[in-house]
Amino acid sequence: MAKAKTPSAADPSSAPNVAPVPAPASPSESELLREPAELKYRRELEALRQNEADQAPAAWQLSPRSVLTYITGAKKPLKAKIDGKEVEVAITRKFFGDDSIVERSIVTLASERALLLVGDPGTGKSWLSEHLAAAISGTSLLTIQGTAGTTEEQIKYSWNIARIIAEGPKPENMIQSPCMLAMRAGKIFRFEEITRCVGDVQDALVSICSDKTIAVPELPDDPMVFARPGFNIIATANARDQGVNELSAALKRRFNYIHIPVVSDQKTEVEIVRTRSAELLERYKIPGRIEEPVLKLLTTVFREMRQGATGEGLSVQKPTTTLSTAEAIGVALDAAIHSRYFGTGTVGPEDIARNLIGSIVKEDLADLKVLKEYMSLVAKKRAASDPAWKLFHDAAVKVLSA
Template sequence: MSDLLRAPAEIKYAEELDWLESVDDNPKPFAWRLSPKMLRLFILGSERADGLDREISQKWFGDRSIVERAIVTLASDRGLLLIGDPGTGKSWLAELLAAAISRNSTLVVQGTAGTTEDHIKYSWNVSMVIAKGQSRESMIPSPIMTAMEAGSIGRFEELTRSTSDVQDALISILSEKYISVPELDSDGIVFAKPGFSVIATANSRDRGVNDLSSALKRRFNFVRIPVVTNKKSEAEIVRFRTEELLRRHQIELDVPPTLLDVLLRSFGDLRAAAASAGSDDEKLESALSTAEQIGVLEDAVLHSNFFGERELTARTLASSLVGSLARREPEDLAILNKYLHGVVEPRSKDEGGDWPEFLDGGRDAIATLS
């Protein structure tokens, strides 16, 4: 794992998955590596009532019913569509589900304006076709076709970013569970094996980019991933991701709970301001998601480790927040400046603590960018 910049979930948690599989005596759908109960436990973590001999860490933070509905969908013949705002953990949940069910989460198609039917069906090795003609050996299967042949989970990221032609091609795969290869005289149909399904993700802010057709919607069960609003849950997510970063970089640096609270409250304040804004010009361009919150903290931690005194400070945290969220000039800078003067300045006088240093760091960062 140390040789990988980012190990997929099935490698990162291989030992844990092996152990869960060895003690799992519950019924499993198709060729699933884990039963639905163990799959839920792998994602949400173990509790004392589970009666296991070891603790299983929580990897995705959200409502239990969301995970259960996702698992039930994948055990049916319908695809699973995880939809929600940016940074709500859709892709991470999809990866965990695929890793635990198939022990392979890398069969992924990334939806973009340039995604074509070849990316979800097949293409050809041109040199082999010229030398030997079209055959199964010269065919290059897509990740989705590979998943079909293996009875595994295929993933489709940002489905609404792909064009209608690509979406239409996915309809037949989800309906018929096979791909026809007309170029081959014999062996021209690739059938899906039991266990095959597709987990797609869609950004709710991309509505109107390439809307899904009614036919494609009927092939999916929709599971909406809400924005995390619970302060305790959000703190756990941020702490979990930051600890992963520290381990990856072998950084010994503490994140004081008081600074984590400053970060959480700041994002909460900015979200409330965005919700009450009268126009888009009065909102930050940032979605203010949990993922962006993690990015702000990671930036501050790395800066403190490489260029500071190996101690996270409120000033560095404020500088990272302004640098990460100020994407438009002067609009975003004006919004952040208003927040500092209207909210942080009074709070620094009333509460003290880290807020005065946070205020100074934010002001200096805005002055540098202005």
Template sequence: MSDLLRAPAELKYAEELDWLESIDTGPKPFTWRLSPKMIRLFVLGSERSDGLDREIAQKWFGDRGIVERAIVTLASDRGLLLIGDPGTGKSWLAELLAAAICRDSTLVVQGTAGTTEDHIKYSWNVSMVIAKGQSRESMIPSPIMTAMEAGAIGRFEELTRSTSDVQDALISILSEKYVSVPELDDDAIVFAKPGFSIIATANSRDRGVNDLSSALKRRFNFVRIPVVTNKKSEAEIVRFRTEELLRRHEIELEVPPNLLDVLLQSFADLRAAAAAARSDDEKLESSLSTAEQIGVLEDAILHGNFFGERALTAHTLAASLVGSLARREPEDLAIINKYLHGVVEPRGKEEGGAWPEFLEGGRSAIASLS
């Protein structure tokens, strides 16, 4: 794994998955590698009441019922659609579920305006077709078709960003569970094996890009992933991801709890301001998600490690926040500047701590961008 920039979940947690599989005595649907209870435990982590000989770390932070409903859906005939705001962990949950069920989370199609039916069905190796003609050997199966043939989980990211033609092609796959290959005379149908299902994700902010047809909606169970608003849960997510970052870069650095509190509070303040805004011009373009908090902290840690004193400071954290969230000029800069002067400055005078340095770092960053 050290040779991979980012290992998929089935490789990253291979030893843990092997161990869970060795002690798993629960009923398993189809060809699943783990039982539903063990999958839930893998995703949400173990508790003392589970009575295990080792601790299983929590990997996705969210409601237990969401994970259970997702697992039950994948054991049914319907596909699973995880829908929510950007940065709520939809893709990460989909990856963990696929890794636990079939030990392969890489059968992924990325939905874009350029995604075609070939990406979810099949295409052809042109040189082989010229040399030998069209055959199963010269056919290039899509990740979804590969999942069908293996009885595995296929993933479709950003479903609503793909065109209606692509979405319509999914309807027959989800309902009939096969793909016809009219170019072939023999072996012209690829059937899905037991265990095949699709996990799709959709950004609730992009629902107007290419809305799903009612026919496709009926083939999916919708599971909504809410924005994390609980500070304790959000702190756990940010801390978990930051520790992964530090291990990947082999950085020995402690994130001071007071600076993590400053980051969490600043995002909470900006979210409250966005909720009270009367127009889009008064809101930051950023979704202010947990994922963006992690991005701000990652940027600050790396900057401090490479160009600072190998320590995280409030000044660097503020500069990273401004650099990450100010996407429109001058609108976003004006919103952040208003926040710094209207909220951070009075708080710094009243509470002290890291806030005055955070204010100075934000001001300096805005001045350099203005």
């Protein structure tokens, strides 16, 4: 059997069959509907690189401390030379959960163990995964989305069938997966919703996690792909999917599990909704912002229905839908767009009420009764003394009775 070639210490592009890692699009190119983190926050990443005071692990763009600062934010702006000008760059907060979650994630990625972020829908798993990859590797694009149709070839590699028929298996005829590209370049590979893949497909990661290699038996002269320093895996899993395609015991041992809880503190949730909705409104070029009282009303409704209890201690039914912070952001954005094109342009409680039903009542129509109960037991009572709740209640009743 031919001896496997040992990867050289040269640049990855010098190795056979290596495609360059996709670089972030240039800001001068046409606008994107959604910019990847490394492009949207490139000024912050560059400022952190220029102010780096600690040693970074092999192939990392930033040190662990700087990665933490990038995700959790900095108190003071950093001075940096951006696009040829000396400027001060504010490092904004990207993840509004417990900072220890981010710290443990960074420590895991600095080791040889893979990272699995687990949580309910809308808790920010993919958001955190993207920003970790952007800060560590400079790209968050080496990603696959797990589904019931995901195959082992999508994780490892496949072939250009037409060229295989004409020329046979050659390195240049291989279609490399994002995982293989990440291994060869020493980057972070992201695997979204891993538990939606069947077990046999998941187990394709066992040898990648443990041996850091991918075997290519079709190429006897070059049968192994070796991971370079800096390579690691971030996977995400929906807590509600657990048990559907449970990870095997072998794969579980190779992942460090970090659970991301639903935000329960209203102050934090208001801050998240305010920040993310402002970013989305800017993206869609919707003028104005959502005022604080409206944000508090929105997050109060979500928190109380999610917990099944009001601030006054009254028990209410919980809907089957996961009322995540991401859903609250969606309601805020829809309300702002509705107000811009069909209203006064100022988002009020009535705009929140009109767009609330679509986030709470999804597959189970019984949730419609849950929402009506909340309006009659909670919103109606508060409407008697609070003008904002009256506007909210009256608009909601009108929508629910239509």
